[in-house]
Ligand code: PEP
């Protein structure tokens with residue numbers, strides 16, 4: 088459109104010059120308005136132009152607008168004036184424009200907008216005359232002064248609100264709509280006064296200057312606090328910048344033949360194939376979305392404006408057919424004429440997403456592949472957890488970050504120990520903490536849900552809760568938690584330990600009401616999506632499960648086996664822990680074997696239960712990998728006790744044993760337990776431990792085969808291997824044990840975790856002794872990055888995210904450049920030696936959609952994740968296959 092010289096970057100595009108393909112340059116909103124202008128015709132879409140994201144990026148880089156920008160904007164304005172036959176600032180019939188932000192991906196409500204730009208002390212009179220509506224003109228002007236001050240100069244909204252309140256009181260009226268044109272004129276003067284006091288300048292009268300400032304303010308809003316936080320949560324890169332759309336204003340507040348609304352092409356909550364939305368007669372769009380007036384259901388528009396309604400319905404259909412996706416549109420009716428202001432792919436909750444996807448396939452609008460690709464896999468696990476009863480009205484105390492989906496209620500406990508104790512008595516609890524640490528994890532198991540006042544989606548609490556399928560609301564900063572007094576202050580109320588609290592990890596809601604929870608029923612559309620995903624995906628999906636109950640759940644969710652059974656988890660409960668401690672504390676081999684004899688039967692029982700649940704499917708059992716310190720008595724406590732006994736002379740009988748324990752604890756204590764005697768290193772020192780486990784596994788498999796005739800598919804996995812000799816030794820030991828028991832002809836595979844950088848680099852040598860590999864990306868991340876997960880999450884990870892040193896937590900999404908590269912080497916080397924080697928992943932990342940895509944690209948055979956994430960991993964795996972073949 089403009090006469091940009093060859094050396095100048097083109098920063099401004101007229102709507103007819105753009106298209107939906109230009110989203111990166113024009114932002115989602117700008118590209119869609121351009122596209123809409125093409126589909127619906129210029130008379131349905133108010134005219135305008137877009138300033139590119141590139142202009143914003145250059146502005147941010149240089150700290151000032153590019154030199155040619157104002158010139159290009161000036162030309163675009165001139166063109167707009169010609170097309171509309173109106174002029175900015177005209178005293179008889181002024182052109183008014185909106186100035187809106189629009190990033191590549193929609194960031195609803197995160198950035199700023201200025202409406203009614205172009206009004207000044209003179210053009211307001213022109214507008215009044217032209218529309219024959221003085222009240223409307225002054226209302227538009229006062230709104231503009233208010234918005235401009237707020238957006239461009241950050242003048243607090245409260246200042247304007249109190250001025251409105253004051254004038255309403257003076258006039259003895261309650262509603263804004265009861266103020267007449269004189270009142271609004273007076274209010275405008277007050278607002279301009281506020282502007283002058285706050286900025287030291289008069290309110291700008293030149294519309295070109297207004298536009299110049301507004302464009303810069305929208306650029307600046309890209310770096311506003313809200314927008315930055317939103318980008319971090321939604322992993323939107325900071326470098327994208329926002330586009331700015333400048334569009335002729337149309338007015339929904341010009342009387343009873345005007346109005347504004349938002350409409351969805353299908354129901355935005357359920358996905359039902361019927362348009363939904365809200366509208367208001369005689370109102371601007373802001374009135375509809377801000378919630379100051381009670382909106383009306385879109386279906387009622389058919390009574391108010393039958394013709395407009397049928398035009399709207401026709402347009403909604405047309406847009407959906409064109410975009411092949413559910414649309415969310417904003418419209419305005421100005422004196423009986425319908426205008427579409429914007430359209431975008433509708434954000435929708437998981438239940439609507441699956442319904443729309445399935446319906447669109449049966450309507451012939453999408454292929455199964457396209458339907459599956461349209462779903463945000465990350466959101467799907469909200470369909471598998473209980474929710475608040477939607478018909479129950481509750482009083483919200485506060486809202487936090489919706490960190491792990493599902494609703495839960497229970498009595499408040501403030502320590503992990505209390506959660507465990509209460510769980511043993513069958514009492515449901517919610518663990519409430521400022522933040523959580525590694526030691527709290529046992530409490531996660533015991534509690535129904537987790538609530539923290541600090542941290543966000545990448546916090547320790549959030550990650551662990553998601554992995555376990557426990558609901559979690561994190562970072563509820565309105566909560567003030569006093570661990571000493573065992574009290575929680577929130578919303579002006581004080582809740583004590585033992586009081587009821589209810590949380591919804593899907594929405595972030597917190598309430599003290601006893602909200603009934605509804606168990607999820609398998610959504611039929613979700614079922615269909617999962618079936619289609621299974622037809623499409625290449626990779627297998629297994630679950631990480633350590634007991635029969637989780638195994639059953641995993642199978643219900645479609646797991647095709649167990650990819651990781653952590654045997655040390657089998658000893659965490661109160662009955663078994665002492666036996667395990669005894670084994671770890673044993674000084675002589677004889678003592679250790681005696682302790683192991685007490686464990687072997689329990690292990691075998693557990694394995695039998697798991698094999699039965701998983702009959703016909705592979706079960707990977709990992710031999711013991713205990714961080715020793717988790718099983719040792721607390722040294723300081725022992726020392727204090729011993730000193731007390733020595734001083735008082737009471738309890739002398741136990742003294743000898745305690746002193747022996749203390750000596751052993753001191754011996755076993757390590758400086759860095761996570762890098763110490765863990766995994767197969769333990770078995771190199773004390774082979775009898777793994778011998779016991781292998782015996783229990785083989786005997787359990789044999790017993791199950793005897794009972795049911797079918798042999799379980801056993802895979803024995805050795806953890807933390809660095810050197811090929813380690814695995815070779817373990818393989819020899821496993822063969823020896825298997826030969827010593829009656830196997831009933833049960834077969835088994837031997838494999839290893841690949842969770843250390845060295846193992847990736849020498850994977851070909853390790854592969855000589857392995858039937859399969861499973862990437863343990865939790866430890867691989869810790870060791871590749873040199874991050875201890877607990878320390879990173881507690882101390883610096885959030886800061887690293889804030890500082891943009893990293894884009895996402897490496898414990899949530901595979902760090903592709905580092906950890907991913909090591910995995911790639913591991914895969915290459917392993918297949919070099921043994922092409923048929925089975926490869927999987929069992930770190931937490933196995934349930935993260937982005938990581939699932941990466942694993943597919945690597946050619947892994949399966950991913951394994953916690954049971955609750957199995958369904959979304961099935962969908963993500965299908966999406967990965969679709970992406971690969973596309
Ligand atoms: C891993 O390291 O990725 C793994 C699955 O093992 P764990 O988390 O039990 O150390």
Ligand code: MG
Pocket residue numbers: 842863865866
């Ligand atoms: Mg590990």
